[in-house]
Amino acid sequence: MDYKSLETHFAPFLSHRMARRKLRSFWAGSLPEHVKPHPDPIELAPGMPNEGLFPLESMHLNVVRDPFQHLGYTKKSKKLHAGVPETDPDFCEREFVKDKVDSGSVVDVWRYEPDCQSALPLAAALQYTSTEGHPQLLGFCRDLVARLNPPAYDEWGVIMNNGSGDGLFKVFETLCDENTTALFEEFTFTPTISNAEATGASVVPIKVNLTNDPETQGIDVEYLRNLLENWQSGPYAHLNKPKLLYTIATGQNPTGRTLSQNKRREIYALAERHDLLIIEDDPYGYLKLAPYRSEDPLYNAYKQGEYSAQDYCDKVLAKSFVTIDHSGRVVRLETFSKMFAPGLRLGFIVANKFLLRNFLELSEVTTRAPSGVSQAVVANVINAWAKNYATPQDAWINWLMKVAGEYTHRRNVLFQALYDTDAYRKGLFTVLGPSAGMFACVVINFEKFDKVTTETRTKASTELNYKLREEGVRVVLGSDMAVNPELSFERSSFLRITFAHAKDDEELIEAAKRLGKGIERLYDEF
Numbered sequence: 001m002d003y004k005s006l007e008t009h010f011a012p013f014l015s016h017r018m019a020r021r022k023l024r025s026f027w028a029g030s031l032p033e034h035v036k037p038h039p040d041p042i043e044l045a046p047g048m049p050n051e052g053l054f055p056l057e058s059m060h061l062n063v064v065r066d067p068f069q070h071l072g073y074t075k076k077s078k079k080l081h082a083g084v085p086e087t088d089p090d091f092c093e094r095e096f097v098k099d100k101v102d103s104g105s106v107v108d109v110w111r112y113e114p115d116c117q118s119a120l121p122l123a124a125a126l127q128y129t130s131t132e133g134h135p136q137l138l139g140f141c142r143d144l145v146a147r148l149n150p151p152a153y154d155e156w157g158v159i160m161n162n163g164s165g166d167g168l169f170k171v172f173e174t175l176c177d178e179n180t181t182a183l184f185e186e187f188t189f190t191p192t193i194s195n196a197e198a199t200g201a202s203v204v205p206i207k208v209n210l211t212n213d214p215e216t217q218g219i220d221v222e223y224l225r226n227l228l229e230n231w232q233s234g235p236y237a238h239l240n241k242p243k244l245l246y247t248i249a250t251g252q253n254p255t256g257r258t259l260s261q262n263k264r265r266e267i268y269a270l271a272e273r274h275d276l277l278i279i280e281d282d283p284y285g286y287l288k289l290a291p292y293r294s295e296d297p298l299y300n301a302y303k304q305g306e307y308s309a310q311d312y313c314d315k316v317l318a319k320s321f322v323t324i325d326h327s328g329r330v331v332r333l334e335t336f337s338k339m340f341a342p343g344l345r346l347g348f349i350v351a352n353k354f355l356l357r358n359f360l361e362l363s364e365v366t367t368r369a370p371s372g373v374s375q376a377v378v379a380n381v382i383n384a385w386a387k388n389y390a391t392p393q394d395a396w397i398n399w400l401m402k403v404a405g406e407y408t409h410r411r412n413v414l415f416q417a418l419y420d421t422d423a424y425r426k427g428l429f430t431v432l433g434p435s436a437g438m439f440a441c442v443v444i445n446f447e448k449f450d451k452v453t454t455e456t457r458t459k460a461s462t463e464l465n466y467k468l469r470e471e472g473v474r475v476v477l478g479s480d481m482a483v484n485p486e487l488s489f490e491r492s493s494f495l496r497i498t499f500a501h502a503k504d505d506e507e508l509i510e511a512a513k514r515l516g517k518g519i520e521r522l523y524d525e526f
Contacts, residue, residue, distance in 0.1 A: 021198040024190035026254075026480040031469060038472030042511040044497040045474040047253065047438060052503075053403055054341045055381060060108075107384040109376050118383045118392065125376035131369045132360055133160030133348070137379040140392050141334075141348045147393050148313055149320035153328055155353045159360050162370045163345040164283055164335040169195050170359050170366075171279055171331055171349070175244060176201040181236070183245040183276075185219060186488045187481045189253045192246065192281070202239050205483035210255060210441065210491055212432060218257040219247065221266045228274045244277040250318045251284030251437020254481045254496035258318055258435045268324050278330045280321045283338050284437035286400045288316050290408045292433050297416035302405030309397050312404075318436065328352030336378055338438070339403055344374040407438060410499040410508060417509040418442070421516025428519050438500035441478065444493045444519065451526050457493065460526055464495075467525075468518035473511050 011019075027045075031037060113121040120136045132138060142158045145151070161167040176182060178200030184193060186205035196203050206227070207220040227234060231241050245267070249259045259267070271278050290301035301307060307316055321330045328351075335347035349359055363369075385395035411434070418424055418431055428448055432441035444464065446452045452460045461477055468475055478494040479485050485492065497515070502508045 016200070017198055020200065022194060024194045026190045026476050031466065035466045035469060037469045038514075041469070041472045041474050042507055042514065043474050043501050044499075044511055044515070045476050046501055047498055048342065048501045049338060049438075050501055050503060053406060053500075055399065056341065056377070059377075060106075107381050109380050118379075118386070120376045120379040120383075122376065125372035127372065129369050129372060131159075131363045133158075133369060134372065134375045134379065136383075137375045138348075140379065140382060140396075143391075144393050144396065145322075145332075145334075145350055148317060148397075149323050149332070149350075151322040151328075151330075151350070152324055152326045153352070155328065156322075156350060157353050157356045158348050158350055159356055159363070160346065160348050160370050160375065161363070162367055163337055163342075163347045164281060164333050165191065165195075166345070166367060167333045167335075167347055167349050167359075168192055168279075168281065170362050171333070172196045172199055172201070174355070174358050174362055175277065179240055180244075181239045181242045183224075183242045184483050185247055185252065185255075186483050186491070187252075187254055187478060188246070188248065188483065190481055193483060196246070202236075203483055204236055204239070204242065205487055206245070208252075208255060208257060208491075210257070210432060210443070210494070214258070214435065215260050215262065218249070218252065218255075218259040218263060219267060221263055221270075224267065225270060228270060241274070242276060244279055245271065246279040246281065248281045248284070249321065250282055251287060251434055251439070253284070253437070254439055254476060254478065255441055255494075256432060256434030256437055256439045258437075261319060264319075264321055265324060268321060268330075271329055272327065276329070278321050278325075280330055280332045282320065282332060283335045285318060285320070285334075286339055287404050287407050287438060288312075288318065288436045289404065289411055289434060291435075292412060292415060294419075297419075298409075298412050300405060300408050300412060302401060302408055307401065309394065309401065312397065312401050322350060328355075331355060339400060340378055340381075344371070344377060346370055346374045346378060407500065410502070410505075411440070413505045414440075414497075414499045414502075414508045414512055417512030418515065421512060423516035423519040423523070426520075426523075428523055432494070438498045439496055440499070441494040442475075442497055442515065444495070446493055449523055449526065457489075460522065461493065463526055464518065464522045467521045468495075468515065471514040471518040471521070473514040473518065475515070 111122045113119040172195050176199035180201040182196050182201050207223040211217045293299045332350040382392050386392040389395040430443045476496040479492040482488040
C-alpha cells in the first residue's frame with residue numbers, strides 16, 4: 001500500500017483539530033537546479049544560541065549496576081569514616097568530587113540532598129511529581145517574577161511547562177475555538193500562528209512600525225485602536241470581535257522591535273476597553289542589548305561595567321505587561337531556552353489563578369510535568385551559583401547580564417561588518433537594530449534597483465535568497481513570516497538575520513561580507 005492509499009483511507013479518522021494543524025514554515029524549501037548552494041554556509045537564519053552560551057561544560061552520570069545498590073554505601077561509609085550519619089548514604093561518592101564541588105566548577109546532583117529546600121535531588125527529579133513543577137524551581141520562578149515583573153494584582157501564580165511552544169499550545173487550546181478571533185503582530189513566529197489556527201480561531205494581523213525610533217517602533221497603536229473601535233464596519237466585520245492579542249513585546253521575532261512603556265500602557269488601556277486578553281510571549285526580554293554607538297562600534301556597556309545588577313533590573317530591562325495589569329488579563333510566558341539551553345525544553349506561564357488552573361488541568365491530561373531532569377539541571381546550577389550571592393535570583397541576574405553582554409558584542413561585530421560593506425555604502429540596504437533579543441532586520445532598498453518594480457519585487461526577493469545561498473549565507477525572508485503577505489507586502493522587504501548562532505567574531509564578519517556581496521549581485525544581475 002503506497003502513501004496515497006494510506007492517506008485516502010485514514011484521513012477521515014483525523015480530528016478536525018489535527019486536519020487544521022498545518023505548520024506555517026518560514027524556512028526556504030528546496031532550491032531550483034540552477035542555484036548552486038555554497039558548500040560551507042554560515043547560518044544567520046535559525047534563532048538558536050551558540051552552544052558556547054550554555055552554562056554547562058559537561059554532565060557526569062554516576063550510575064548503579066543493581067537496584068538499591070545505593071543502600072550499601074552507608075555500611076561502607078561507616079567503615080571508612082567513623083561517625084558518618086546514616087542519613088548521608090552517598091558520602092563516599094561525594095568525597096571523590098568534593099574539591100570540585102566546593103570550588104563551584106562542578107555541580108553534582110545526588111540521589112539525596114541535605115538541603116532539599118533549594119537543591120533538587122535525583123530521588124525527586126527522576127520521580128513523578130506535581131504537574132505544576134518541582135517546588136524548588138517553581139518557587140525560584142515565582143520569586144523572579146515578583147522581583148523583576150511583579151503583577152499589579154494579588155491572585156496570580158506560576159506553572160512550569162515544556163518550553164514556550166508547549167506553553168503557547170496550552171494557552172491557545174484553552175482559550176480559542178472556531179468562534180475566536182485572535183490579533184497577531186503582522187510579522188511573527190509562524191508556528192505560533194499554526195497553533196492558534198489549529199483550534200479553528202481566525203488570526204488577524206496588526207500593523208507594526210518598522211523603525212529604529214524607540215517610542216514608535218512595534219505595534220501601530222493607532223491602527224489597533226481604529227480597528228477595534230470600527231470593527232463592525234471594517235474589513236473583518238464578518239468575524240467576531242477579537243478575544244485576545246498575541247505579542248512578543250520585547251525583541252520581537254522577526255523584527256527585533258521592542259514596545260515602549262508608553263505603548264504598553266496604551267495597548268493595555270485598549271485591552272481593558274475592548275475586553276481583550278494579552279498573551280505576552282517573552283523569550284528574549286532578558287537579552288536587553290546595550291545601545292550601539294556608531295562612533296565606537298565595539299563599545300559594550302556591559303563589558304565596561306556600566307550596569308550594576310540593580311541598573312539592569314530597574315533601568316535596562318523592559319517591564320512586562322503584567323506590571324500594569326490590574327485585572328488579570330495578561331498571560332505571560334517565559335522560557336529558559338535562550339538564557340540557559342533550548343534543549344532543556346523548560347519554561348513557565350504567569351497568569352491569574354483561574355486561567356492558570358485551566359492551563360494546569362490541560363497539562364494533567366496531556367504532558368503532565370516537564371522533565372524532572374531538566375528542572376534539576378536548572379534548579380541545581382542556580383542553587384550552586386547562589387552560594388556567592390544574597391539570593392538565587394541575584395545569581396541568575398548575574399548570569400543574564402553576562403549573556404546579554406555577549407549578545408551585545410555579537411550585535412556590535414555584525415553591525416560594524418555590515419556597515420563596512422560596499423552594498424551598504426551604495427545604499428542598497430539599511431539595518432533595523434534591535435534593543436533586545438537576537439534578531440535584526442536588513443531592509444532591502446528596492447527603490448535603488450532600477451529593474452525592480454512593484455510587480456517584480458516578490459521575484460526579486462526570491463532571487464536574492466538564491467544568491468545569498470550561493471554566496472554562503474542563510475537568512476529568512478520577512479515575507480515568509482507575515483500573517484498575511486498581501487496586507488504586509490509594502491513592509492516585507494527585509495531579511496531576518498541573527499547574530500546568536502555564529503561560532504565567533506570571524507564568522508560574523510564573513511557572514512556580513514557574503515550578505516553584502518549577495519545584495520550587490522542582485523543589484524547587478526536582476
